[in-house]
Amino acid sequence: MKIKNPQKEKITMSDPWITSHERKVVNEMMRSGWDNYAYVEKFESVFAKWHGRKYALMTPNCTQAIHLILLSLGIKKGDEVLLPDCTWTGTSAPVTYTKATPVFCDIENDTWCLDASSVEKRITENTKAVIAVDLYGNMPKMEKLLAVCRKRKIPLIEDAAEALGSKYKGKRAGSFGIASVFSFHRTKTLTTGEGGMLILDNKKLYDRAKFLRDHGRDAKRSYFVLEAAPKYMPSNLQAALGLAQFDRVEELVKRKRYILHLYKKFLGDISDITLNMETKDVYNGAWAPSLIFGKTSGLTGKAAMEFLKKKGFPTRPFFYPLSSMPAYEKYKTGSAKLNPVAYSLSHRGITLPASFSLSESAIKRYSDAIKEILKFH
Ligand SMILES: Cc1ncc(COP(=O)(O)O)c(C=O)c1O
Structure with a gap:
C-alpha cells in the first residue's frame, strides 16, 4: 500500500x-x-x-x-x-x-x-x-x-x-x-x-x-x-x-486500529474532543473512527463538516437520532427529551475517513484541518 x-x-x-x-x-x-x-x-x-x-x-x-x-x-x-x-x-x-x-x-x-x-x-x-x-x-x-x-x-x-x-x-x-x-x-x-x-x-x-x-x-x-x-x-x-x-481478518483489523491510533496520535492531546473509546474492557476494532466535539468548544458536527467540505475534504455525519428523521416520525418512541445523550452526541459528532489505503500524512492533513476548525471557531 x-x-x-x-x-x-x-x-x-x-x-x-x-x-x-x-x-x-x-x-x-x-x-x-x-x-x-x-x-x-x-x-x-x-x-x-x-x-x-x-x-x-x-x-x-x-x-x-x-x-x-x-x-x-x-x-x-x-x-x-x-x-x-x-x-x-x-x-x-x-x-x-x-x-x-x-x-x-x-x-x-x-x-x-x-x-x-x-x-x-x-x-x-x-x-x-x-x-x-x-x-x-x-x-x-x-x-x-x-x-x-x-x-x-x-x-x-x-x-x-x-x-x-x-x-x-x-x-x-x-x-x-x-x-x-x-x-x-x-x-x-x-x-x-x-x-x-x-x-x-x-x-x-x-x-x-x-x-x-x-x-x-x-x-x-x-x-x-x-x-x-x-x-x-x-x-x-x-x-x-x-x-x-x-x-486476512487479523491484518484488516490491525490496519483499522492503526488508522484510529493515528487520529489519536494527532488529535489525542486536545482535551475538548473524544475519539472512539478504548478502555481496559474494550478492544476496539475501529471500523470507523469518529469524533465528538466537547460542549465547551460549542462546535457542531454540521459546522465542522461545512468547514472540511470547503477545504475539499470528504465528510460524514455522526448517525442522526433515528427518532429525529421523517422515516420514524410516526412511531414517536424517541425524542431529544427522552434520549438527550443520543441527540447531544449526534449534534456534536462527525465520522472520520478510514479507507485502508490512507497514509499517515493523509490522516495528519485531515487532523490538522480539524485542529484549524477548533482554533478559528
Ligand atoms: C449498525 C448497523 N446495523 C445494520 C447495518 C445494515 O447493514 P447492511 O448495509 O449490510 O444491510 C449497518 C450498515 O451499515 C450498520 O452500520
Whole structure:
C-alpha cells in the first residue's frame, strides 16, 4: 500500500482493502463454484468458529440478517423492539418490516452505545427483543444489558455490523446475546460488496432461520414450500470474496486500529474532543473512527463538516437520532427529551475517513484541518 505523493493523495471515506488473494479466490469460484453453496458454507463455518458461535447463516446484507432473526423469534405486529436511537436505519428498518414498533432508547456518553438504564425504563409487556449496537467498533456495557434482558426474559440481539474484531472483556463482538449480526457492505472492514451474517448458538432458532432464509422450502420435498417466507440467500460469489477477506481478518483489523491510533496520535492531546473509546474492557476494532466535539468548544458536527467540505475534504455525519428523521416520525418512541445523550452526541459528532489505503500524512492533513476548525471557531 504505497502512496506516491502524500500531498496529492486523495482522501476517501471507507475504501476496502482487496488484494491478489481475493481476486484469485473469486476467480476460482467463477471457474468452478456454481453448482452448490460450498463457499457460503465454508465462510459460515469459519466465521462462526472465530466468534465462538455454533451456527452461521450468510445473507445478502446485514439488514436482512436482522429481519431474519426477528422473524425467527416470531416478532410481529403489536410487539416492541428496543434499540439505540443512534444507529443506522439498517438496525431499525427490519423491525418495521415485521410490523412491530421500534422503541428508540438513549445511548451512553462514554460508549456511544445503548444505555441499559434507558432500556430498563422503556420495557413494557409488549417488549419482545432488544437490539444492542456496537457503534463504530465501540462496545456497550454488555453485562448490564444482558442482566436487564435476563431479568425480564427478553432476548438480546447484538448488531455487530460495525464491530468486526472488537472485544468486550476479552470476548469477541459477535458472541453476545441470543444472536449477532455482521455487515459486509462495501464500506465495512471486511467486505463482500454487499453481504451479512447471522451467528447464533440455539439449534432450533438456527433451523427456523435457515428455513425462512430460503422461501420456507420443505426439506423433504423438492420445490415444495411450507410458508411464504422471504428469500435471503447469499451467493458463492459473495462468499468467495468474504472467505478470502476473512483469511486476512487479523491484518484488516490491525490496519483499522492503526488508522484510529493515528487520529489519536494527532488529535489525542486536545482535551475538548473524544475519539472512539478504548478502555481496559474494550478492544476496539475501529471500523470507523469518529469524533465528538466537547460542549465547551460549542462546535457542531454540521459546522465542522461545512468547514472540511470547503477545504475539499470528504465528510460524514455522526448517525442522526433515528427518532429525529421523517422515516420514524410516526412511531414517536424517541425524542431529544427522552434520549438527550443520543441527540447531544449526534449534534456534536462527525465520522472520520478510514479507507485502508490512507497514509499517515493523509490522516495528519485531515487532523490538522480539524485542529484549524477548533482554533478559528
Ligand atoms: C449498525 C448497523 N446495523 C445494520 C447495518 C445494515 O447493514 P447492511 O448495509 O449490510 O444491510 C449497518 C450498515 O451499515 C450498520 O452500520
